[in-house]
Amino acid sequence: MDKPIIAVDMDDTICQLVKRAIYHNNINFPTHPLRYEDMLHWDTSHLRHPESTHDVFYGRPGLFEELELYDEYVVEEMEKLNQAYDLIIVTAAEPRTVVEKWNWLQKHMPFITADQFITCKRKYLLGFDLLIDDGAHNLIAAHDLGRKVLCIPHPWNVKEREQYGFPLMSTWHxxxxYIDRMLETVNA
Known part of the structure; x- marks a missing residue:
């Protein structure tokens, strides 16, 4: 029997993107400091300095290579998942960030191969048994298709996770x- 497919997002799921973007924002625009807790929605234009567009906020060259791991457990747990399941990394990426994201993966998780790395914004189009993500739009689309989801909680997904009652994973420990238990029905 084939192994269940686990699709794992990158940004703010296995690494800390928003916190790093905030760090650079606060250095470059000290008159408009941001806090992680204030990031209640994807559209943060009302919070940022007028010159800090979406492209400026997320477009710093090298940003995606300097991200910190989500937590101290993520690498070990991802390696376990990679051995037990058919693991794919599914990340939204612009053409200029693909190489940076791949480099980050190879630095921190060299056990992930190129055929496990997929750039895709509409993740629901892929066939997977479980999606681990922080993006409510991805979780909702997968949930509505009857797929299992696991939400990484952040301020920007509070409303949706409360509305949908997504299972949560706030640490990779x-x-x-936890995932074995969630997928028992898939394996049966």
């Missing part, structure tokens, strides 16, 4: 065992 024990992730493999």
């Amino acid at each position: 024990g992730a493999k065992e």
